[in-house]
Amino acid sequence: MTISSNMNNEAPKLDLFSSEFKEHAYPFYATLREREPVYRFTLPNGQIAWLITRYKDAQAILKDNRFIKNPHTLLSQEQINMMFPTMERDLLLNHMLSSDPPDHTRLRTLVHKAFTPKMIEGLRGRIQEVADTLLDAVQSKGKMNLVDEFAFPLPIIAICEMLGIPPEDRNQFRDWSDILIEAFNRPEKIQQARPTFQSFIKYMNQMIEDRRKNSTEDLVSALVHAETEGEKLTEKELYSMIFLLIVAGHETTVNLIGNGVLALLQHPKQLEKLKRHPELISSTIEEVLRFSGPVELATNRWAGEDVQIYESLIRKGDMVVVALASANRDETQFENPDLFDITRQNNRHLAFGMGIHYCLGAPLARLEGEIALLTLLRRIPNLHLNIDAETLKWRPSYLTRGLIELPLVF
Numbered sequence: 229m230t231i232s233s234n235m236n237n238e239a240p241k242l243d244l245f246s247s248e249f250k251e252h253a254y255p256f257y258a259t260l261r262e263r264e265p266v267y268r269f270t271l272p273n274g275q276i277a278w279l280i281t282r283y284k285d286a287q288a289i290l291k292d293n294r295f296i297k298n299p300h301t302l303l304s305q306e307q308i309n310m311m312f313p314t315m316e317r318d319l320l321l322n323h324m325l326s327s328d329p330p331d332h333t334r335l336r337t338l339v340h341k342a343f344t345p346k347m348i349e350g351l352r353g354r355i356q357e358v359a360d361t362l363l364d365a366v367q368s369k370g371k372m373n374l375v376d377e378f379a380f381p382l383p384i385i386a387i388c389e390m391l392g393i394p395p396e397d398r399n400q401f402r403d404w405s406d407i408l409i410e411a412f413n414r415p416e417k418i419q420q421a422r423p424t425f426q427s428f429i430k431y432m433n434q435m436i437e438d439r440r441k442n443s444t445e446d447l448v449s450a451l452v453h454a455e456t457e458g459e460k461l462t463e464k465e466l467y468s469m470i471f472l473l474i475v476a477g478h479e480t481t482v483n484l485i486g487n488g489v490l491a492l493l494q495h496p497k498q499l500e501k502l503k504r505h506p507e508l509i510s511s512t513i514e515e516v517l518r519f520s521g522p523v524e525l526a527t528n529r530w531a532g533e534d535v536q537i538y539e540s541l542i543r544k545g546d547m548v549v550v551a552l553a554s555a556n557r558d559e560t561q562f563e564n565p566d567l568f569d570i571t572r573q574n575n576r577h578l579a580f581g582m583g584i585h586y587c588l589g590a591p592l593a594r595l596e597g598e599i600a601l602l603t604l605l606r607r608i609p610n611l612h613l614n615i616d617a618e619t620l621k622w623r624p625s626y627l628t629r630g631l632i633e634l635p636l637v638f
Contacts, residue, residue, distance in 0.1 A: 239276050242269040244525065244549070250622030250629060253524070254566070257281050257554035266540040277547040278540070283558035283578070285537060286526075286550045290582035295529040295548055296328050297585070302530050302545045323465070323472040325527045325585060332584060338454040338461055339469060339588065343447070348592045351386060355596055358385050359603040367607065371614060374634040375486050378604070383481035383596055387474060392435075392446025404428050405474050432467055447473070473589075481593050483522030483630030485600045488513070490620070490634060491520050492601075493613055495568045502570055503605055512570040513597045518556045518577035519568045522593075524629040526550040526581055552578050553629060608638045 243249055249256075260267050260281045267279040280286050289295050296302065324335045362381055366372040384405060388398045404424055411421035439449045451466060461469060492499040492512075502512055529548045534541060542548060556577045557565040580587035587593070604611070614635035621632045 239268045239270045241272065242279070243272050245272065245624050245626050247622050247624045247632075250524070250624075253553060253629075254557060257551060257557065261554060261558060266537045266542070268540065275547060277549050278542055280537075280548060280550045281554040281558075283555040283561040286552065286555035286578060287582055289529065289548060289550055290526065290578070290585070293328070294532050294535055296532045297326050297332070297527070297529060298328050299326075299528075299530060301328070302532065323468040324588070325472060325476075326468075329584070334459055335461070335465065335469070336584070336588065338459070339451065343450075343588055345591060347390075347447075348595060351390070351592070352595060352599070354389065355382070355386055355599050356603065358382055359599055360607070363603065363607045371635070371637045374489055374636050375482065375631055376633065379482045379485035379489075379600070379634075382485070382600055383478045386481075386592075386596060387477040390447045390477070391470065391473070392439075392444055392448050397431075404431075405478060408471065408474070428471075429467060432470055436463070436466055476587065477589050477592060479628055479630070480522040480589075481596045483628055484513075484516065484593055484597045486631045486634050487520040487522060487629065488516040488597060488601055489604065489611070489636075490617070490631065491516055491568050493611065494617060498568055498570050499605075502601075503609060506602055506605075508570050509598045509602050510594075511572065511575070512601065513594055514575045514577065515568060515570050515572050516597070517579035518562070518572070518575055520629065521553060521556060521577070521579035522628060522630060523579060524551070524553045524625075525627050526552055527585075527627065552581070610638050612637050 260279070265280070265282045265285060267281065268276065269279055270276055280289055324332055324339065327335055359378075359382055362378050366377050372378065381402075384402050385398065388401055393401050404427065407421050407424040408428060411417045411424075435448055436452055439446075439452045443449045443453060448470065451461060451469060454461065492502065498512075502508055526549070529550070531542045531544055531546045531548060533544050536542075556562070556579060559565050561576070562572075580590040580593075614637040620634070623630045623632050
């Protein structure tokens, strides 16, 4: 993957969605951090954007209110229509990650009332039970595809139970989730996914109406009834927030587990250290988040005014993409950044973002990751790759970083 100069008016094309990009991303980022840390490029849809690769710049932008999340503030309706078809716009643009204060403050406050640490910690026993049940199903076979048979079902079961999705509907919900996430990652798939969007909205509409009449102890009920200073979530905000919880609460954890197992298998000394010292699981999860985090890029931002960074002038309305994966390998922030070290200290990675948009579900992701890795290594300690690591394929995805499959033998 080559780097073209941005000194002329033509911004080189960069397909951040592609598997090829994922395979070569880290060397590419390293070159950018050295040569062109604020990189002007063109997305496949023709949109001009800026890629931010250094830690200090990423950290600053994530906390800078001059970079906004709600595109309606700056972009024309025509531009919005091109990026987000009308029907899907309600799902994609009415949640916390696509809003700015004061709307963001209101939304996060309402959701935080339903997404408490007590609720998350209360899931520990059930997550452990699900992890053991999934391994019961594969342990006698001597092989498994970790992604499909463990990393994927564990968080989807957890988020479905949090939302109050009945067991008989979870397979359907899993299929919907997979299709919606693919459409979210690949805009050209949105038209194909439209019937799924319609089915999802119809299902959630019925569920929300049911919870209004008969409140239960689930997250949808909590969101429906959440209120602060007389404010509640609107119908569109409810749909959008539930969609966000599915994507953020599921896809990222799948990748955290898959990327974590791969990193350990590729670093056998670290793997053996964790087996001997399971108390290192917390620092292991933090190192996985830094070294091969589940989120490649922060969600899109737009410059609310002209901003000068180094020699680059980011104009008002320009799209800005913060490369979390690059920031987490920045040699000025981390000693030996390309070294996977589960005992790393002062690991101030940006895997969950920074500032007001810091991931609300970070405690849940950490909990699921810790339980998944410890249970896997306790139950099946002799794991090995059943494929040459060089042939593993990364899922074509814009924001996230995860494997399509991870075949293991034991």
